[in-house]
Amino acid sequence: MRIKLQQKEFYQGIQTVRKAVSSKTTLPILSGILLKTEENKLKLVATDLEIGIECYVDTEIIKEGSIVLPAQHFASIIRELPNQEILLSAESSNNTAQIKCGNSQFNIHGSPADEFPLLPEINSKTKFTFEQQKLKQIIEQIKFATSKDENKPFLSGGLLILENKTIKLIATDTYRLAYKEETTNNQKINLTKAIIPNSTLQELTKLLNNEEKEAEIVITDNQILFKFSGISVVSRLIEGQFPNYKQVIPDSSETEVTVDTKELLQATKRAALLAKEDSDIIKINFNAEKLIITSNAPEIGQAYEEVPISLLGQETEIAFNAKYVLEALKVITDEEITIKLSGSLAPGVIETSSEQKYIYVIMPVRSA
Missing domain, CATH: 3.10.150.10 (DNA Polymerase III, subunit A, domain 2)
Incomplete structure (x- = not known):
């Protein structure tokens, strides 16, 4: 194999497939990346037999061929080369690749391409x-x-x-x-x-x-x-x-609250700073016009946050794991969310009002 390609595109391709390289040593060839010329491009493949990733890089092919190169060292070499044209040559007789770029030259030992497991052909209706x-x-x-x-x-x-x-x-x-x-x-x-x-x-x-x-x-x-x-x-x-x-998703509620997503996210983030010292627990009190978030770190102090809300139904109080609340709020893109509750021991529900439905059910925690 003898090919020419750009360092930047080559490294991007390596990084794309490298995520599937096996970290286990039971099958050593899986710690490598397959390089194979195919239709005026270089195909890169990696797999750990659980997941396989394949991509193509634009290449000038001088001579067709294929080889498997060790992912860690190979990626490190390509990363450190200047953003110039790379000449890569591989000999099937001794499974060695030569990498030239600018004033740099590397020889790296590889493995035969025919020993690398092929990604399965996926055909389905x-x-x-x-x-x-x-x-x-x-x-x-x-x-x-x-x-x-x-x-x-x-x-x-x-x-x-x-x-x-x-x-x-x-x-x-x-x-x-x-x-x-x-x-x-x-x-x-x-x-x-x-x-x-x-x-x-x-x-x-x-x-x-x-x-x-x-x-x-x-x-x-x-x-x-x-x-x-x-x-x-x-x-x-x-x-x-x-x-x-x-x-798991409750079909009714006693309390329904509408709140600004970003305001609730920022208030929860701040209250969570002290919740870490108390099993990540935050308490949320839902009143007629506002919700109050509190957290307590016995050795350090307390946090108190207020967020305006619109409430339908009963006022209530509930405790949640702050991390679980934050993980949901961070990925919601709607400006407002609805929180539905049925007392302090029943699951809470966070919903979006957009047509593309998102529902997040979270179990409460018991707090002293």
Whole structure:
């Protein structure tokens, strides 16, 4: 293989796929990145067998070929090279690559490309497109609510539901539940459910662009493929039965409050500064015209915040984990939210009023 390409584009491509490089040493070749010439471009591939990422870089191909290079050292070398043209040569006879750029030259030992596992071909009738910007947003609005409990793998991902012309994404760790619903572009889809690993959701939010270009999504029984902006992400799906989320969302309330999202976020942030010293607990008192947030750090002091509200129903008081409240408020884009409560021991609900429905259910905590 002998190719010429620009350092900046090359490094961007390496960084894109590097997120899927395996950190385990059980299969050493998975700690590398596959480089393969293909149709006037250089294809880069990395996988840990749970998730695989593929992308292409514009390249001048002098001689076709392929090689697997160790990701960590290879990426470090390309990163430190000047933003100039790189000449990369690889010999299949000894699996060694030579990298030249400006006055720099490196020789790096690799592995045969035919030993690198191919990403699976994903073919399915369940295929649809969705705007990248919206897909990125709905993932960000639920991913933080996935569980870290390894004994319940079916909670460690987000449940994707496709039905008629809607896409739903739900996550829960049993202490809170995040639900997001969006309409698709007039695509009628048969009912499909898939649990996407949290690690895949995390990488998608880093790779998806904030633009209106479409992303293609293909789902099989045990895998899902996302294709966008010259990038392909293939991921396994989590097996198991996701809980019935509909039973978790309360269908009535005794107290309903409308409040400015940004004001509540800033007040909660400030109160949370002292809540860290008391198990992250904040108390919220809902009065006729304002809510009052208090937190207490016995060794340090107390915090007190007021936020104006519009209240329907009963006045009430409830305590929450401040972190759980903040994580939801940070990802809500609506100017106002509605908070629904049914006493100090029942779950609280945060909802948006926009047509694109967002619901966040959070369990209260007992406080002294």
